[in-house]
Amino acid sequence: MTATEQTMRDVxxxxxxxxxxxxPRIALVLADISADRFTEVTERHPDRIHDVGIREQAMVGVAGGLALAGLRPVLHTITPFLVERPYEQLKLDLGHQGVGAVAVSTGASYDYPGAGRTHMAPADVALLDTLPGWAVHVPGHPDELRAALDTALAGDDRVYLRMSEQVNAEPRLGGPGWQVVRHGTRGVVAAVGPTLDPVLAATAGLDVTVLYTGEIRPFDAVGLRAAAGSARPDVVLVEPYLRGTSAHEVQRALADLPHRALSLGVRRDTELRNYGTAQQHTAAHGLDAAGIAAEVRGFLG
Known part of the structure; x- marks a missing residue:
């Protein structure tokens, strides 16, 4: 992405x-993060923009109350403070009450490594996966974020939009579900969100089908099965968060087929304790092109 292009957060x-x-149905609930970016619109709509400060549990509770009052609340802060810290409130104040909201995070798994482990949340999608009724979008480009947000704002359900500073060079706006980016015969490599560009680089020259999606929940089992075929498929799933988050969905999609599956993502067996850069974290977790290529080639033999 060039310096002149907008980031997901800008969009x-x-x-x-x-x-x-x-x-007039839209309301925004902030927990300090990005409040300075909404100064002008807050002056126009002070009754529908609420900054609760660094009180993330309260942020979700306020959103639940707004939803019960008939509004469409949008919650926004850094990933761990949106999903991990107020997990109980997401479970109760939104889910148990049966109301909807749009939760928009920034920072992804490790976009802000200089802030340390407190600002990293590779387990966010896995945590939300324990709660019923959430749609989960992991856009790979700012244009995809805009399309997903427009759709989410028009609905009434619970939607999680995972923004990241790691992006693909081009948007993929083909709608929900798996899109076929490249056809092959030796296996399927399925890329989620901003992992597509490194996956394409890693599989260049390999006879594999490459799939892409920016919406991982609900999981497109039909699309994966169609791409995998019926003859003992090999599937590699590459996700930009905790490794294996969607492994159970792959298993369910192919449950009646003998198959092999490999999950790639942020490693579960180690915790990086040096700050470094986001790119260094990506390489350490094997999510750069070289790391993905080594895993895919080893898996496919």
Whole structure:
């Protein structure tokens, strides 16, 4: 991404400001993060923008109350403070009450390594996967984020949008489910969100089908099965968060077929204790092109 292009966070701020102007049903609940970016729109709509400060549990509780009052709340802060810290409130104040909201995180698994482990949350999607009724979007490009946000704002369900500073060079706007990016015969490599570009680089010259999705929940079992075929398929799933998060979905999609599956993602067996850069974390977890290539080639033999 060049310096002149907008980040996902830029797109989110612009789209939310427009939505607040256009739709009186939309409300925004912040926990200090990005509050400075909404100063102007807050002056126009002080009754529908609430900054609770660094009180993330309260942020979710406020959102639940707004939803019960008929509004469409959007929650926004850094990933661990949106999913991990207020997990109980997501479970009770939204899920158990049966109301919807749009939760938009920034920082992904380790976009802010200089802030240390407190600002990293590779387990976010796995945690939300324990709660019923959540749609999960992992866009790989700012244009995909905008499309997902527009759809989410128009609904009433519970939606998680995972923003990241790691992006693919080009957007993929083919809609929900797995998109076939490249056809092959020796296996399937399925890339989620910003892992697509390194997957394409890693599999260059390999006779494999490459799939892509920016919406991992609900899981497109039909699309995966169609790509895998019926003759003992080999499937590699590459996710930009905790390794194996969607392994059970692959197993369910192919339950009646003899198959092999390999999950790649943020490693579970180690915790990196040096700050480094986001790119160094990616390499350490084997999610760069070289790491993915080594895993795929070893798996396919």
């Amino acid at each position: 989110f701020v612009h789209a939310m400001s427009a939505a607040l102007d256009d739709d």
